[in-house]
Amino acid sequence: GFTFEVVADEATGTYLFQYASMGDGSGASGNAGSGAVSGLQADTTTALQYSYFAPTLTPGKAVLWTPQQAGDAASTSAVAHVDIGAAALALPVPELDAQAAVGIRVTQPLPIGNDGNRVLNWSAGEYPAALRLPRRALAAPSADAFAALGEHRAPPAAAGSVHAGATPRGAPALPAYAVQLDGSSGEQDFIGLDLLAPDPGAAHVVVADLDGQGMDIAGGDFVDDDFSREWMLDYYWDQLYSLDTTTGEKTLVGWATPQDVGSEQWWGASWDPATGAFYAVTNTSDGRAFLYTIDLATAVATQVGPIDLGLATTVADVAIDRNGQMYGLDTLNDALLAIDKSSGAASVVGPLGVDAKYAQSIAFDRATGTLYWTSYTADGAGAVAKIDPTTGTPTPVAPSGEYRQIFALAIAKAGGDCAEPLDAPWLTLETTAGSEQPGADYGIYQVDFDATALAAGDYAATICVFSNDPRYRTHPAEIPVHFHVAPADDLDAIFADGFDG
Numbered sequence: 001g002f003t004f005e006v007v008a009d010e011a012t013g014t015y016l017f018q019y020a021s022m023g024d025g026s027g028a029s030g031n032a033g034s035g036a037v038s039g040l041q042a043d044t045t046t047a048l049q050y051s052y053f054a055p056t057l058t059p060g061k062a063v064l065w066t067p068q069q070a071g072d073a074a075s076t077s078a079v080a081h082v083d084i085g086a087a088a089l090a091l092p093v094p095e096l097d098a099q100a101a102v103g104i105r106v107t108q109p110l111p112i113g114n115d116g117n118r119v120l121n122w123s124a125g126e127y128p129a130a131l132r133l134p135r136r137a138l139a140a141p142s143a144d145a146f147a148a149l150g151e152h153r154a155p156p157a158a159a160g161s162v163h164a165g166a167t168p169r170g171a172p173a174l175p176a177y178a179v180q181l182d183g184s185s186g187e188q189d190f191i192g193l194d195l196l197a198p199d200p201g202a203a204h205v206v207v208a209d210l211d212g213q214g215m216d217i218a219g220g221d222f223v224d225d226d227f228s229r230e231w232m233l234d235y236y237w238d239q240l241y242s243l244d245t246t247t248g249e250k251t252l253v254g255w256a257t258p259q260d261v262g263s264e265q266w267w268g269a270s271w272d273p274a275t276g277a278f279y280a281v282t283n284t285s286d287g288r289a290f291l292y293t294i295d296l297a298t299a300v301a302t303q304v305g306p307i308d309l310g311l312a313t314t315v316a317d318v319a320i321d322r323n324g325q326m327y328g329l330d331t332l333n334d335a336l337l338a339i340d341k342s343s344g345a346a347s348v349v350g351p352l353g354v355d356a357k358y359a360q361s362i363a364f365d366r367a368t369g370t371l372y373w374t375s376y377t378a379d380g381a382g383a384v385a386k387i388d389p390t391t392g393t394p395t396p397v398a399p400s401g402e403y404r405q406i407f408a409l410a411i412a413k414a415g416g417d418c419a420e421p422l423d424a425p426w427l428t429l430e431t432t433a434g435s436e437q438p439g440a441d442y443g444i445y446q447v448d449f450d451a452t453a454l455a456a457g458d459y460a461a462t463i464c465v466f467s468n469d470p471r472y473r474t475h476p477a478e479i480p481v482h483f484h485v486a487p488a489d490d491l492d493a494i495f496a497d498g499f500d501g
Contacts, residue, residue, distance in 0.1 A: 027055025088116030089469040113442035123433040129460035183403035198400040207248035219268035220408040227412040240299040254299030268317030274324025287312025305344035336392035350392025361409035374406035418464035
């Protein structure tokens, strides 16, 4: 055998390597250090080498390392004052709602301020109306209960059950990234795919065999509409990673440890565009689920609360729409849930209509408000479906291959409406750019609503405010605009109460 030790002398800073037993000393089969590297390593680029795969570590040898002060060494010290600051865009009016009769022009003020300590530079313009999905009130918990908790992933299918994939297509209609588990082989890959045509053969493999990379991914999502990397949670090691969607390079952020270590296991995750928070869900073997927030800088997991239906549940994934409403996919009760992200309280939206099992995922296309589901059933059928977030009713889109589970789904499409300006003659910003000094009074800018060429009806748009506020570094602030135009003979009714001044 081999017996050796390192003695660190804290008083002198020396290190003593002592080799008591190093085999027979012949250098064969790793004896005497022929299979070892010996030295001191300071970091990944700096080291002092004593022996490198050579039979020089003979039994009884001792090596003393003594730190030396360089002859031309020098030291210095300094004090620096760091002034940290940023502009902070303030929009005290969250939306503009105007009304006028046909042929009338009205104006409304738009205040823009700066609550930071640096100069705010901003610009604004008219864009298509922002999608606003109706929010659901939480209903009373269902009385139904199910006893058993499903497995996290389906076992491998019988040999010979895999169908060949289709040929690759062109540019994806709805680009997305996910982990695909081939239930026939047990391999799981990080893939890019067209969610509207999710044929296994058309998927682009970014990282093959994640298991071989030491990763057991449970859920993930993009953050801040940055599609260059997906943030992912490992359910086995409780680790938070980011994966580069181009190169597949993985970056370990840290350990996201659930509150009940050993009992809770990570499943799904979703980024909240309304608050910027990253949420994740755990499940336990006895039918309990818990909601967490994850700090993307430190990987620290903070429990929000139990996802409480009043019955056993398995929340395979969560998804958050652009308004901040959270939904959960309950594969134990085969239902879509509405979840209060401030407490974890939940209610059943509606049944999914299938026996959902094992790993699967839900995610919003926030540009359209469509909730997508990569489903997997007890009989091994995989498919993509759209789910109505008001009823829970799914509508099939396309099969995704037998015995293929797709999870950690993240849709690579921006959720805002500020990509293409809108030609809306009825809406005009009299000022489209400006600067606000820190601590100064808010600037008041007029917005014109012109119904002189409009028919009676309702009109909608979005004012997008771009700025140097770090909070909006990847997306502008959005102000929904609504304009109700009444028939000309309703003029008296509109102004029956007089003007507001």
